[in-house]
Amino acid sequence: xxxxxxxxxxxxxxxxxxxxxxxxxxxxxxxxxxxxxxxxxxxxxxxxxxxxxxxxxxxxxxxxxxxxxxxxxxxxxxxxxxxxxxxxxxxxxxxxxxxxxxxxxxxxxxxxxxxxxxxxxxxxxxxxxxxxxxxxxxxxxxxxxxxxxxxxxxxxxxxxxxxxxxxxxxxxxxxxxxxxxxxxxxxxxxxxxxxxxxxxxxxxxxxxxxxxxxxxxxxxxxxxxxxxxxxxxxxxxxxxxxxxxxxxxxxxxxxxxxxxxx
Amino acid sequence: xxxxxxxxxxxxxxxxxxxxxxxxxxxxxxxxxxxxxxxxxxxxxxxxxxxxxxxxxxxxxxxxxxxxxxxxxxxxxxxxxxxxxxxxxxxxxxxxxxxxxxxxxxxxxxxxxxxxxxxxxxxxxxxxxxxxxxxxxxxxxxxxxxxxxxxxxxxxxxxxxxxxxxxxxxxxxxxxxxxxxxxxxxxxxxxxxxxxxxxxxxxxxxxxxxxxxxxxxxxxxxxxxxxxxxxxxxxxxxxxxxxxxxxxxxxxxxxxxxxxxxxxxxxxxxxxxxxxxxxxxxxxxxxxxxxxxxxxxxxxxxxxxxxxxxxxxxxxxxxxxxxxxxxxxxxxxxxxxxxxxxxxxxxxxxxxxxxxxxxxxxxxxxxxxxxxxxxxxxxxxxxxxxxxxxxxxxxxxx
Numbered sequence: 001x002x003x004x005x006x007x008x009x010x011x012x013x014x015x016x017x018x019x020x021x022x023x024x025x026x027x028x029x030x031x032x033x034x035x036x037x038x039x040x041x042x043x044x045x046x047x048x049x050x051x052x053x054x055x056x057x058x059x060x061x062x063x064x065x066x067x068x069x070x071x072x073x074x075x076x077x078x079x080x081x082x083x084x085x086x087x088x089x090x091x092x093x094x095x096x097x098x099x100x101x102x103x104x105x106x107x108x109x110x111x112x113x114x115x116x117x118x119x120x121x122x123x124x125x126x127x128x129x130x131x132x133x134x135x136x137x138x139x140x141x142x143x144x145x146x147x148x149x150x151x152x153x154x155x156x157x158x159x160x161x162x163x164x165x166x167x168x169x170x171x172x173x174x175x176x177x178x179x180x181x182x183x184x185x186x187x188x189x190x191x192x193x194x195x196x197x198x199x200x201x202x203x204x205x206x207x208x209x210x211x212x213x214x215x216x217x218x219x220x221x222x223x224x225x226x227x228x229x230x231x232x233x234x235x236x237x238x239x240x241x242x243x244x245x246x247x248x249x250x251x252x253x254x255x256x257x258x259x260x261x262x
Numbered sequence: 263x264x265x266x267x268x269x270x271x272x273x274x275x276x277x278x279x280x281x282x283x284x285x286x287x288x289x290x291x292x293x294x295x296x297x298x299x300x301x302x303x304x305x306x307x308x309x310x311x312x313x314x315x316x317x318x319x320x321x322x323x324x325x326x327x328x329x330x331x332x333x334x335x336x337x338x339x340x341x342x343x344x345x346x347x348x349x350x351x352x353x354x355x356x357x358x359x360x361x362x363x364x365x366x367x368x369x370x371x372x373x374x375x376x377x378x379x380x381x382x383x384x385x386x387x388x389x390x391x392x393x394x395x396x397x398x399x400x401x402x403x404x405x406x407x408x409x410x411x412x413x414x415x416x417x418x419x420x421x422x423x424x425x426x427x428x429x430x431x432x433x434x435x436x437x438x439x440x441x442x443x444x445x446x447x448x449x450x451x452x453x454x455x456x457x458x459x460x461x462x463x464x465x466x467x468x469x470x471x472x473x474x475x476x477x478x479x480x481x482x483x484x485x486x487x488x489x490x491x492x493x494x495x496x497x498x499x500x501x502x503x504x505x506x507x508x509x510x511x512x513x514x515x516x517x518x519x520x521x522x523x524x525x526x527x528x529x530x531x532x533x534x535x536x537x538x539x540x541x542x543x544x545x546x547x548x549x550x551x552x553x554x555x556x557x558x559x560x561x562x563x564x565x566x567x568x569x570x571x572x573x574x575x576x577x578x579x580x581x582x583x584x585x586x587x588x589x590x591x592x593x594x595x596x597x598x599x600x601x602x603x604x605x606x607x608x609x610x611x612x613x614x615x616x617x618x619x620x621x622x623x624x625x626x627x628x629x630x631x632x633x634x635x636x637x638x639x640x641x642x643x644x645x646x647x648x649x650x651x652x653x654x655x656x657x658x659x660x
Contacts, residue, residue, distance in 0.1 A: 011283065011470075036591065063299040090298045091264060094449075098441055121590060122283075123469055125449040127437040134441035139521035140405055142434040145584075156525070160585065161430045162538050164530035170522045180591045181584040214324035218264060218303075222446030222483035224321050225305040226464065228476040239639035241628065247640045248650030251622055254638050255566070258620055260541055260598045261655065262567050 001054030001150075003045045004105055004114045005078065006132065007038040009062050009069035010122040034069045037117025039076070040178045043185040045115050046077035048150060054112075055079045059104050061089060061097060067201050075188035075196035082108070086205035091218035094123075098131025100216055103209045105136065113155065114175040118143060126177070133175035141168050145181040264320065265301055267294045271316035278317060281310035283470065304469075304476060325444070325482040329422075329461075332484035335361040336421035338412060339372040339384065340431055344401070346372075346380055348497070348539045349427030351387060353490060355498035356454055357425050358388040360463070363456040366422070367391060371415055373400040373408060378510070385506035387498040392508045393419070399515030402527075403431045406520045409438045411513065416443050421485050423463050425454075428489035429538065440487050446480020447487040452494045452596070452617060453477075463488065472613045492538045493596050494617075530585050537586060542568030542599045545588055545615070548575035549604020549625060549644055556581050558648040559603060565655040571595065571615075573605045589614035603644035607632030624648075 012031045034042075045056045058073040060066050061084040070081030084104045092100060105111060114133070119126035126142070133140030141159050148167065149156035159166040160179055188196070206213070214220065240250060255261060274292035286300035287307060294317070296307075303319055311317045337357040340347040354370065361368040370389035372381055374396065381394040395411050408431075416424065416439065424439075426432040428450040440447035448465035455464040457479070463486040466477045480486045537543055544566065546559040556576070563570045571588040572581070588595055590610040600618035605611060607623070607630055615621070616635050623636035624644040633639040640647060 085299075087299060090301065091303050094437070094447065095441065095444065121470075124467075126433050127440070127447060127449055130434065130437035131441040134409070134438040140434075140438070141522060143430055159430075161527075162536045164528050164585070166524050167526040167528070168522050168524055174521075179584075219322050219324045222325070222440075222444060222480045223448060223478050224319070224481065225303055226477045226479045227309055228304045228306040228469075228474055229309050231468070231472065231475045237637035237639065239628070239633050239636070239641060241641035244642060244646040244650055247624075247642045248647050248654060251624075251638065251640060251647070251651055252654035254622070255599065255655075256658075258599060 001048060001052045002110050002112045003048060003054060003056045004108060004111050005038070005041045005045045005056060005058045005073065006101055006114065006116045006128070007042065007058055007060045007069055007073055008035045008120045009033070009060065009066040010035045010120055032065065032068065034072045035117055035120045037119060037121070037178070037180070039117070039185040040180055040182050041115040041117045042073045042076050042078055043183045044147065044178055047183065048113070048147070049077070052150065057082060057108055059084065059101065059108070061085070061092075061100055061104065070201055071196040071199065072188070074199045075192040076186060077192060081199060081201045082204055083201050084204045084209070088206050088213070089217050091221060092216065093221035093223045094125050094127035094131060095222050096216055096220040098128050098135055099220060100211065101128065102132050102135040103211045104204050105132065107204060107209055112172045114138075114173070116175065116177045118177045118179050129175060129177040136175070139170040139174045140176070141170060141174070142177045144176040144178045147182075264298060265296055265303060266318055266320070267296060268316045268318065269293050271314050273314055273316070275314070277310040278307035281306045283474065304474075306474065321481070323482040327482075327484060329482065329484055332420045332422040334367045334369050334419070334421045335364065335423040335425070336369045336371055336415070336419065336485070337389070338424065338426035338432065338436070339370050340427055340429060341372065341374045341377065341380070344374060344377055344380070347427060347429065349429060349490075349492050351497040352492070352495040353425045353427060354384070354387045354389060356490065356495040358498060360423060360454060360456055361390075363458065364422070364461060369393060369419065369421060371412065373411055375401050381508050381510070383500075385508065386500045386502055386504050388504065390506045392506065393511060394508060395511045395513045397513040397515040399518075399520070400513070402524050403435075404520050404522055404524060405435050405438065406522060407515055407518045408435045409442065410518045411515070412439050413442050416445070416485055422461070424485040424487045426489050428491045432489045436487060436489055443485070444483060445485050445487045446483040447489075448478040449489050450594070451488045451490045454488060454490065454495075462486070468617070472616055491594070491596060493541070493598070530583060537569045537571050537588065537595055538593055540569035540595070540597050542566050543571045543588070543595060543597045544568055544601045544603065545571030545573065545605060546576050546581070546603050546644075547573035547605030547611075548579075549606070550576060550581065551604075551645065553579075553581040555645060558645065558652070562601070562648055562652045562655075565652045565659065568597075568599070571600075573611050574608075602632050602636070603648060605632055606630045607635070
């Protein structure tokens with residue numbers, strides 16, 4: 001089974017805080033990490049490999065330093081890392097990113113299953129996984145919480161919906177995006193870390209990938225950020241302490257006054 | 263093309279350096295220098311440099327379409343088992359406003375079977391035109407089929423704007439539609455507006471778990487597509503005097519190559535209220551102590567007609583299924599009232615609920631972070647306060 005995992009390097013979430021006084025981002029000790037949802041994707045791929053055999057290739061698009069994310073994935077059990085990096089890709093939105101990742105995946109030979117995290121925690125768009133599936137023209141299921149069955153030709157998964165889950169089957173090759181519930185990612189072993197350190201990361205750019213230059217980077221991106229701003233913080237309201245009955249009564253009257261309880 | 267610093271205007275104040283989340287700006291000779299390899303063009307620096315206007319982003323495009331060929335606001339109507347999802351009424355309400363601002367029509371797109379009355383009703387909720395694709399294959403959501411039909415609609419009707427709920431369904435297949443038609447998609451919007459001069463959709467959405475807001479445009483591509491978060495927009499109200507056109511499309515959906523097969527659906531939410539659509543959510547965290555104590559949460563939710571939520575700690579302890587988890591790794595919610603019980607308020611949890619209209623926090627620890635965003639904070643034991651509160655509403659309901 002040839003499995004590909006698409007990952008993204010993101011700023012560690014807890015570090016991205018806003019200074020309420022200046023309205024600027026606090027980046028003290030910001031550390032770049034593998035997008036947490038992608039760790040579930042890596043873990044699931046490695047588990048499938050351990051059970052069914054095969055290889056796990058991880059691919060990412062980003063600045064040269066995103067190589068570190070690929071090494072983290074290898075330390076968790078992935079076999080090969082591919083870094084798509086080229087200034088020509090700068091300014092890519094989710095459409096151009098999907099396009100470029102698709103071009104990168106096409107260099108990897110036969111692929112049976114592609115796994116992505118459900119979304120990246122910096123942009124929170126959840127668009128690149130389905131975008132890649134569409135551009136590769138392969139079937140796709142989002143929000144996978146369990147791979148129930150997998151064989152050479154098809155996969156059966158559980159898809160989380162708002163009120164429960166669907167059991168969905170599709171032929172391979174296919175793409176799934178996974179949610180947190182699917183597994184518990186392992187810590188890298190010492191052996192894994194050693195392997196990651198010496199692993200050869202394959203570099204992909206406009207010279208060794210087939211891309212239409214009209215469809216990459218800013219030119220290929222339909223969307224553009226007009227403005228970003230720090231949202232207005234809700235001023236913290238009233239905080240009261242006292243006897244239980246008193247507190248409950250206060251809460252009851254506040255809720256009552258909201259006029260939303262039928 | 264791209265992002266540029268006008269060296270004559272740059273005064274070297276370093277505000278942009280602080281505003282940059284990507285660490286892409288450094289100072290050299292007291293002027294800002296942007297590393298374009300790190301920059302993700304989020305425009306935070308442009309906002310920071312409003313006073314001096316030294317940073318600009320210019321955009322070149324390969325799009326060859328004539329945006330003037332595209333007109334009207336289309337809304338994808340989501341249905342489950344023949345019942346129209348609440349979020350779709352919100353899309354109709356918001357879509358109506360946008361269409362009026364543009365002086366264009368509102369078109370509702372419904373995929374389903376045996377839903378003729380519901381299709382007619384969409385007119386009463388504000389649609390000028392309803393495109394109803396009727397086929398037994400459309401009862402259940404399936405990616406390939408829904409994507410194919412919505413793309414077909416986009417290609418034939420050429421809407422300038424397409425809206426859908428940011429639901430499990432919408433966020434699954436709408437990105438495929440955008441990928442196929444090269445449309446500009448903004449996910450999970452919490453605000454929509456129109457730039458009247460340029461006739462552009464302005465989609466505002468949270469990023470970095472709600473710590474940063476971004477307004478996105480797609481100037482040269484059509485349609486401009488947005489998925490919109492539940493409960494943020496006002497639902498359309500029914501007006502029986504409204505008239506409009508209903509176009510029924512007999513679709514032979516069996517001709518569409520559908521590669522996914524739905525074998526089963528297992529209902530999992532214990533109460534009947536879906537947390538993404540709930541107006542009221544009562545949520546429990548580590549402070550609830552044990553699984554049995556979640557009954558207190560359920561009791562209050564029931565008395566208020568709300569849904570049950572949970573923090574990651576409660577889910578990880580196995581007190582309640584993951585489908586109830588609110589937060590960055592769970593669901594993002596914005597009900598009218600969120601009651602956080604025994605939840606300390608991690609950054610990740612708050613990212614999932616801080617846009618709620620009104621927040622009540624109950625926690626023993628007066629220094630808990632959750633109090634910072636609560637409209638009303640009760641310093642006390644949730645295990646004691648919850649039964650009292652439930653009682654107050656039960657008595658009222660009698």
